[in-house]
Amino acid sequence: MANKREKIGILCSGRGSNMESIQKAxxxxxxxxxxxxxxxxxxxxxxxxxxxxVGIPSVAVDRKAYAEREDFERALIKALDEEGVTLVVLAGFMRLLSPLFVGHYRGRILNIHPSLLPSFGGAHAHRDVLDYGVKVSGCTIHFVDEGMDSGAIILQASVPVLDGDTEDTLAARVLEQEHILYPRAIELYVDGRLEVEGRQVKIK
Structure with a gap:
């Protein structure tokens, strides 16, 4: 008997370009x-x-409608569980998730970050990369834990930081890699090829 297909719930805050790359995959x-x-x-x-x-159910759970973060997250959980979601994918979702949410989906939440973690976590990665003067940046797909951009790393891709780069030009170069890497990481998860041992994620 075939394994039951995973049901993905994608959380976004903006234009949804990574969501589009996942949908195409x-x-x-x-x-x-x-x-x-x-x-x-x-x-x-x-x-x-x-x-x-493209015919995907889309729901707004407005953060501003909730006084408390945990009430907002309960509404997110309800919306995801009503659709039978088994894998939560953060695609430009600009909220730090609490232990309430992380605990509900432990080991089943993926995130993408536009730097080579653990360097330059947080909301201003490209600015911080340029300010520091590093010569290589990139993107990271990782499992989500209770910290900020601190979960076990699944895949990374690097891009050069060029002389004269701005946040926008660097972001565009990194985004090209994001659109390749995120579908690949989700593919590995769905195919059951990721094995987590502590902080190590091994690809079977």
Whole structure:
């Protein structure tokens, strides 16, 4: 009997470009799973329009409607669980998740970050990379834990930092790699090829 297909819930805050790359990988059969829902924490997020345009259920869970973070996260959990989500994918979701949310989906939340973690975590990675003067940056796919950008690393890709780079030019170069790397990491998870031992993620 075939294994039950994973149901992916994608959380976004903005334009949804990584969501689009994941959707295309699902449509092509690279990722053998279904996108059950796309949720944004801002009703105006372009990701919702893009998801709806390709027939994916899209839901706004407006952070501003909740006084407490945990009430907001309970609403997220409810929306995800109602769609039977088994894997949560953060794609430009600009919220730090609490132990309440992380505990509910432990080991089943992936995130992408636009630097080579553990260097330059946080919300301003490209600015921090340029300010520090490093010569190489990139992106990281990792499991989510209770910390900020601190979970076990699944995959990384590097790009050169060029003389004259701005945050926008560096971000564009990194984004090209993000659109390749994130679908690949989700593919590995869905195919059961990731083995986590402490901080080490091994690909079987």
């Amino acid at each position: 699902v449509a092509s059969g690279q990722i053998k799973a279904d996108i059950a829902v796309v949720i944004a924490d801002k009703p105006e997020a372009k990701a919702l329009e893009k998801a709806a345009a």
